[in-house]
Amino acid sequence: MATNRPLHGGTNIAELRSLGLRPDDVLDFSASINPLGAPRAVSQAIAAVDLAAYPDTECTGLREVLADSLDVSPKEILVGNGSTELIHLTARTYLS
DSSP states (O other): OOOSSSSSSSHHHHHHHTTTTOOOGGGOTTTTTTTTOOHHHEEEEEEESSSOOOOOOTTTTHHHHHHHHHSSSSGOOOOOHHHHHHHHHHHHHOOO
């Protein structure tokens, strides 16, 4: 179903057309959208996970892999849902 409503990020199809541009020829950098899609390895990793179960709230496996790769302790790795959450958690840690 075609719509002229902008998607999250601001791609306004009607505006592009009024400028003589095809939506497929314009890259939208306003919402961190990868125009190439997810890497194959990421898609395969997602397909291998049971998405019906809640993930490990401590992100133990991820922290261990990152720590090993960075040659640090898993206790030194902070995982969050984006930079805003990480800044908030860091501030709470030091301001508590």
